Amino acid sequence: MKNRQVVKNVQRRTVMKAGAAAAGALAFPSLLRANDKPSELIVRAWGGAWGDALKAGVADPFTAATGIKVRLDFTEDNEIKPKIWSAVDQGRIPPIHVNWDTSTNATISALRGVTVDLSDLSNLDGLLPLARPAGLEGYPLVNTYAYVYVCAYRPEAFPDGAPTSWKTMLDPKYKGRIALYDDGIGFNPIAVIAGGGTFEDIPDNMEPGYEFYRQLKANEPLLGEDSDFTTWFQNGEIDLACTISVNARAARQNGIDVQWTVPEEGCKVDTDGLWIPKGLPENEEYWAKEFVNFALSREAQEKWCSLLGLPPVFPGIAPPEDLVGDPSYPTEPEDFARLVSVPSPILVENQPKWFARFNEIFQG
Amino acid sequence: MTDLPKRTLDRLPLRWVLMDKIEAFASLVWPAKCHRTTGWLFLTPALLLVGILLIGLGYMLEYSLHELDLSSYRLKDAYTLGNYRYLLEQPVYLQVLLRTLLAASVVTLATLTLAFPYAYVMVRTSSSAWRKFLLVSLFLPFFIGQVVRAYGWLIILGKEGIINSALMSLGLPAMDLIYNYGAVVFGLVQYMLPFAVLLIVPAITAIGEDIELAAESLGANWLRAFWHVVLPMARPGLVGAGIVVFTLTMTDFAMPEILGGGTTDFIASAIYDSFFQLSNSGLGAALSIVLVTLGSILVAIVFRITGAGTLSIRQ
Numbered sequence: 001m002k003n004r005q006v007v008k009n010v011q012r013r014t015v016m017k018a019g020a021a022a023a024g025a026l027a028f029p030s031l032l033r034a035n036d037k038p039s040e041l042i043v044r045a046w047g048g049a050w051g052d053a054l055k056a057g058v059a060d061p062f063t064a065a066t067g068i069k070v071r072l073d074f075t076e077d078n079e080i081k082p083k084i085w086s087a088v089d090q091g092r093i094p095p096i097h098v099n100w101d102t103s104t105n106a107t108i109s110a111l112r113g114v115t116v117d118l119s120d121l122s123n124l125d126g127l128l129p130l131a132r133p134a135g136l137e138g139y140p141l142v143n144t145y146a147y148v149y150v151c152a153y154r155p156e157a158f159p160d161g162a163p164t165s166w167k168t169m170l171d172p173k174y175k176g177r178i179a180l181y182d183d184g185i186g187f188n189p190i191a192v193i194a195g196g197g198t199f200e201d202i203p204d205n206m207e208p209g210y211e212f213y214r215q216l217k218a219n220e221p222l223l224g225e226d227s228d229f230t231t232w233f234q235n236g237e238i239d240l241a242c243t244i245s246v247n248a249r250a251a252r253q254n255g256i257d258v259q260w261t262v263p264e265e266g267c268k269v270d271t272d273g274l275w276i277p278k279g280l281p282e283n284e285e286y287w288a289k290e291f292v293n294f295a296l297s298r299e300a301q302e303k304w305c306s307l308l309g310l311p312p313v314f315p316g317i318a319p320p321e322d323l324v325g326d327p328s329y330p331t332e333p334e335d336f337a338r339l340v341s342v343p344s345p346i347l348v349e350n351q352p353k354w355f356a357r358f359n360e361i362f363q364g
Numbered sequence: 365m366t367d368l369p370k371r372t373l374d375r376l377p378l379r380w381v382l383m384d385k386i387e388a389f390a391s392l393v394w395p396a397k398c399h400r401t402t403g404w405l406f407l408t409p410a411l412l413l414v415g416i417l418l419i420g421l422g423y424m425l426e427y428s429l430h431e432l433d434l435s436s437y438r439l440k441d442a443y444t445l446g447n448y449r450y451l452l453e454q455p456v457y458l459q460v461l462l463r464t465l466l467a468a469s470v471v472t473l474a475t476l477t478l479a480f481p482y483a484y485v486m487v488r489t490s491s492s493a494w495r496k497f498l499l500v501s502l503f504l505p506f507f508i509g510q511v512v513r514a515y516g517w518l519i520i521l522g523k524e525g526i527i528n529s530a531l532m533s534l535g536l537p538a539m540d541l542i543y544n545y546g547a548v549v550f551g552l553v554q555y556m557l558p559f560a561v562l563l564i565v566p567a568i569t570a571i572g573e574d575i576e577l578a579a580e581s582l583g584a585n586w587l588r589a590f591w592h593v594v595l596p597m598a599r600p601g602l603v604g605a606g607i608v609v610f611t612l613t614m615t616d617f618a619m620p621e622i623l624g625g626g627t628t629d630f631i632a633s634a635i636y637d638s639f640f641q642l643s644n645s646g647l648g649a650a651l652s653i654v655l656v657t658l659g660s661i662l663v664a665i666v667f668r669i670t671g672a673g674t675l676s677i678r679q
Contacts, residue, residue, distance in 0.1 A: 078640040356456075359456055
């Protein structure tokens with residue numbers, strides 16, 4: 001009898017609990033779904049030193065804190081873009097949860113209306129102004145750090161010291177032994193200044209830059225992407241390149257004899273950011289936002305950015321020891337003043353035209 | 365069959381009985397009156413594939429008639445020939461196209477020149493060991509993907525590669541063997557060789573050895589017999605191989621990207637750049653349509669000159 005009573009009580013309690021849960025689910029369905037953890041989050045990333053830094057600085061600590069696995073997808077940034085766009089346009093679930101992207105590309109996706117608004121992230125408060133996307137309403141993306149396209153060189157090829165001007169690239173001594181990005185990214189504004197123009201010429205008068213490119217073409221530069229620069233330095237194919245400081249630093253950390261400098265014309269400074277595509281299931285979007293929020297925390301910014309060797313958007317984080325005082329690691333306004341920064345909206349509007357001219361000169 | 369007495373049926377092999385059952389089932393599913401369309405049934409998968417391709421091309425054509433709106437990075441609604449006009453106005457696209465066509469021509473010529481003797485020796489040799497060696501030599505690199513092969517050439521031909529190391533050890537200066545047009549053409553010839561050999565081999569196999577002997581017994585030396593008998597009879601294989609090598613080269617992306625050093629792009633690279641780097645699907649589609657049209661015209665010209673019958677197709 002007693003047992004039956006217990007069973008009866010348990011049953012009643014269980015039924016009451018289940019009823020309450022069902023009522024809660026009916027009252028706050030989005031809350032219930034939002035907290036339903038996905039088995040994994042897919043984050044698009046760059047490979048090599050870039051992906052390693054994201055894994056160690058953000059992905060692994062996030063997994064430790066939430067139990068959600070993070071898979072890095074190394075699809076090229078330009079290739080994932082149309083995949084996300086078509087998925088959003090066709091109402092399909094996008095192939096990734098978070099896109100680690102250049103701010104320029106991210107701004108293009110924001111203009112296309114495929115990015116989720118991140119204004120409600122708690123860790124946005126107190127970040128440096130650099131975190132805010134330029135020329136856009138709210139936070140359709142969030143910038144996470146700054147980076148500089150430095151002048152990387154092989155010290156063996158420059159026994160008298162670092163090159164002081166980008167015009168060194170025109171020296172016939174380095175014919176066939178110089179390298180740029182294959183779309184001119186990171187160098188277009190610098191070419192204008194090195195070609196005799198001024199920052200004010202950008203974007204309306206890029207002719208000095210094109211003239212610089214025409215002269216440079218005679219010196220047969222190699223055109224490639226991040227991974228190519230490391231390979232070329234490693235194989236002794238090049239002496240001088242315009243590349244992101246992260247690549248040069250990674251090459252040096254791997255035992256390749258590479259140094260970098262900021263020549264008198266300056267170097268282009270830019271930002272990368274994170275954004276979330278629209279069209280994710282509610283719970284997955286919630287946790288994707290949690291991932292981005294975590295990436296903006298002091299803990300993640302400190303580790304991620306120090307591994308990359310880049311200045312984070314979280315204030316007050318000291319640079320890695322090997323980069324203290326390095327001009328490729330701007331922290332103060334006067335550091336940024338030595339660099340050339342073109343706002344993303346101008347880049348978005350003009351980069352296709354610059355690329356067309358760059359292509360015309362080097363492929364023609 | 366079913367009219368046979370049961371005892372006879374019992375004595376029939378199981379395989380026959382099974383085949384009868386299958387045939388009966390097939391007659392049920394596909395009755396005799398439908399047999400006239402059996403050919404079309406077999407063609408259906410291929411027709412579906414071609415249909416899907418044509419639908420894709422239709423979309424491409426449609427995209428190519430819209431320009432990009434830089435304020436939203438979407439194609440404008442208005443129909444225009446602006447993308448095609450832009451391609452004509454930019455000399456770089458013509459230069460890239462000519463570079464691609466020149467490479468396709470050189471690679472085709474070089475590949476056929478190398479592939480024909482290879483295929484001939486492989487078919488005519490009496491030594492089975494020699495034939496196996498030639499087959500393995502042909503297929504071994506064939507199984508290695510294009511990208512891996514291109515990287516292999518970087519290792520061999522690079523500044524600190526095997527060849528330059530050998531040159532420098534002899535006191536000679538290092539040579540620029542990669543990141544130029546020559547390296548791309550070389551890489552493509554090496555990549556296309558197995559395709560060409562595989563297409564030429566059946567054509568040579570179809571030429572009876574006795575025909576060559578007959579020519580020689582009528583007074584032709586080996587060279588004349590080869591020139592007047594073997595080559596003309598092998599034309600189907602040569603034309604087929606030529607078309608395959610030419611079109612594959614014309615649309616190649618990896619070799620120019622890896623061995624070209626960024627300054628010897630082919631038209632496929634320009635298409636890639638338009639779609640992915642510029643996010644301009646209208647321009648990319650226009651370039652794709654130009655490439656498809658040009659390729660089709662060139663193949664049509666080859667057929668016009670050599671006749672479709674040259675590929676053993678009845679006219």
